[in-house]
Amino acid sequence: MDINTFAVLVSDSEDTLYRVSMSMLKNEHDAMDAVHNAVLKAYENLHKLRNDEYFKTWLTRILINECKLEIRKQKRYVYLEDDTFDISSRDNPYRDIEIGEVIDGLPPKIRLVVVMYYVEGYSIKDIKMALRIPEGTVKSRLSKGRKILKEKLG
Amino acid sequence: MNKKLQNVFKSTPQRFHSVIDSAIKEAQQNTASKKSKRVFMRVVIVATIIVLLASVTVVGTVKLFMVEPQKSGDYGISMLVSKKSDGYEYIKMHIEIPDGFEEVQNTARAKYHRKDSGEYAFSILPMRIKEDTKLENIETNVKELQEIEIASHKAYKIIPVEETGILRYYVVFENVDVLMLIYRGETITDAEFESFVRGINFSKGTKEDHDEFYELTDNKDDNTIMVSDKSNKHDYVELDLDTEVVFGLYSELSGNNDLRVNSKIKDIRITDNINDLDRNGINSSYNLDEIVDKNGKLLPDSVKIWQKGDGVNTAEEVIRIDSEEQSLVLIDMEFENTSDEDVQLYIPHRLSTLKKESDGSFVPTAIIDKDKNITASAYCDTEIFYLSDHGESEKRFYIPVLKAKEKKTITIGIRCCTSQLSNAYITLSGVFDSVVSPEYRDYSDNEYTYYIFKVQ
16 A cells, blocks of 8 residues: 555544544544554554555554553643543534533443444444454443433433 | 434544644655664664653744653653652753754654755654663664764764665763764755754753643652553463364455354474475565575574663663574464355464463563563564465465355464473464454453463
8 A cells, every 4th residue: 555545545534533532532632642643653554454445443443552552641640631621622522512521421441432333333343353352342332331321311 | 322423523623634644744754764763663672761752832943842751662761751869850852943944743753844845854862871881782774883073962973784865863962861863864964964953952850840741640669650561461361272263254345244264273393494385485574594594494593681671770781692593383274264255364373482370370481580670582483484375465474365165274384492382372362353262351452362372
């Protein structure tokens, strides 16, 4: 895959990269860093992608790993942003603040699966591949997420 | 609920598009030096401590940087916020960017390019190294170091074995005990380079400066601010050699969720000579002249024994290099595509050397002394050396497409130290292609089950 094809495929995935990273990190600055690093890593590791058809899932998986690294880093350092983050701030990625608050309130692992499934339209198999978790786990997290969302959103 | 959630996110902001554009451009710029950079990350393990720079504020053309502790691999640490007996040491780096250049935005590293053309100009990597570390050993592709002076600093130009187009220098900032690795783009003149280096200055920082940005967590057990990358726990489950493993695959083309490939180890052979192998099946990334003699016998290879540093006051160092006889483990693996569709299967098989603990758990033999942080480099290659049947593309080394209902036995060859064969296990992880049988265990997103099969 040459750089031009790569650029096109990445551009096609931009919205997904934004939403997945924001749902995990809740902070635009960190999300941008994670996306930036994920794109660079993806290009450096293109030779490891054996089937171009999986590009988007593969790139999303790299992004998720980058977000996890960021989260791990955050656990070690207290960022001022943690105290100032507000759902109504610029970093809020949601159109509907009420629904956004409910999504943000989901446990992180459940939130990611819910966003990938309902917002991004990934299949259960895609999520399984991207998160490297068994299908049953994807389903159970979705089920838990659905339950919480139904309780809160009606 | 679907509809409610599908449109819950705002449109992706323009600034996000810019980040992605910038990353693609950077990837493009890096293409030429990609190989050397990948190697560099490996070499960082040897002796250096690296940092990630985060920009804090801009005052005119002077850019102030706060140095942020950042991991790299499983050892990386910042030393610019270094642990001393009386606490952390805070150092600030100031860079005055010469006219005509600007920072490449949204990069994790400090990189600069020409304002007008966007041509790559410089990037910098500050490090602090142990006193007796040989500078020649930090980077790869180093023929020799030429001592020079740049902007009144003692410096070394790296003379490479193989030209890559990008020049590299070490510049010593003695007042803060910082060694700066600087990459210089092809079109940069001596005067521009001198001007750039002259613009780099360090000063003492304060805790208050740092607190503007973040606070270090108060973790007394971890006062070296070292961050381990080994949060991925592996659970090793030993299986009998004749256990059938079933992979579950998904076809994006048909949407079929139930593609299945069964695999089983049929035979394991060990050899120290490659003459009987089909040369077409040998991974071209291996230089045969370096690993076999004229009779095809595998040559010994070196295994480095490392003493890990504390990441702050001590660096990693090689304490011993052992010469180890090599063997090739040949695994005949039968794959059967039981689906009605063709499938591609990533090769998830590798070799690991493990020792069984009294509680039944497995620990890599490369961990020689956990308490003293002494480890060995891998005893078995992480690359597959031989595949009797592999994909059509020369650049990709994988099992070819398995046709619907096709059954095929493929020999996988991996090089391993002969002395470790009794500890060698074929490992199988659920990476990408998930294992559906035996039942795959879920611990968390970062913990994986490895199924292992004893080689001997």
